């Protein structure tokens with residue numbers, strides 16, 4: 265791995281990108297690698313990046329940004345042999361945490377010369393790519409409100425969540441997978457290739473990203489008195505222990521929202537409105553990722 269491309273999002277996170285770029289250049293020079301940089305524009309980035317990669321062959325491509333930038337680069341590299349590296353610079357950095365990539369920039373950059381290559385599955389959710397998580401219901405609403413607001417950080421997220429929780433009306437869903445059907449009301453419903461949200465909530469414990477399957481993780485409506493217990497379980501790998509949760513393992517799913525023609529969905533932190541039913545399918549092991557070398 266000699267030629268490395270770093271895809272930088274100039275607006276992600278609070279870190280000064282010029283100093284990150286300098287650090288990358290220094291480390292690459294020390295290790296005999298050539299670093300190239302590609303800055304995202306926020307406009308048509310997927311097609312532009314794909315075209316750039318066609319014209320400028322690389323040995324690996326690093327996403328240096330938040331979840332949106334990782335999603336962009338992962339999609340550009342899916343169905344190719346080029347591996348994805350991640351330099352986490354966002355607020356959540358969900359996929360990098362799931363892959364055990366250090367959250368410290370300098371430590372993450374050790375992936376340049378010390379790594380293993382894993383093949384992982386990715387998902388298409390009604391035409392939208394994700395290697396991580398998508399969801400419908402409460403969290404999708406909070407992500408949308410958060411994106412609309414001008415305050416950032418975990419404090420703002422919790423404040424919005426508490427406000428919205430008071431007036432939240434769960435919808436009724438009909439979930440049809442390749443092996444089962446479930447219908448009922450849900451507080452939220454996560455289509456999960458991975459295990460953990462960027463907030464460290466474990467929505468899909470003991471799951472694998474390379475097994476050719478994904479999970480639909482359902483949290484059913486619960487009384488306010490049960491909320492602390494559920495939160496505790498979500499932070500301690502106890503998702504399946506709650507009386508209000510269930511997981512459906514599958515290769516594809518069709519999710520209808522009863523009585524609705526459109527639904528709010530968040531995909532890798534991006535709030536969307538999609539027509540129902542929402543459909544998700546898996547692309548087995550079609551993305552190569554760099555993770556820290558074991559031992």
Ligand SMILES: Nc1ncnc2c1ncn2[C@@H]1O[C@H](COP(=O)(O)OP(=O)(O)OP(=O)(O)O)[C@@H](O)[C@H]1O
Pocket residue numbers: 273274275276277304305306307329330331332333334353354355356357533
């Ligand atoms: N040059 C740019 N100007 C404006 N927006 C951009 C630019 N480049 C990328 N974007 C937008 O940035 C968003 C992705 O941001 P990203 O997720 O990487 O960072 P973040 O939001 O700070 O991180 P996190 O999602 O972890 O909080 C996308 O909506 C993308 O369109």
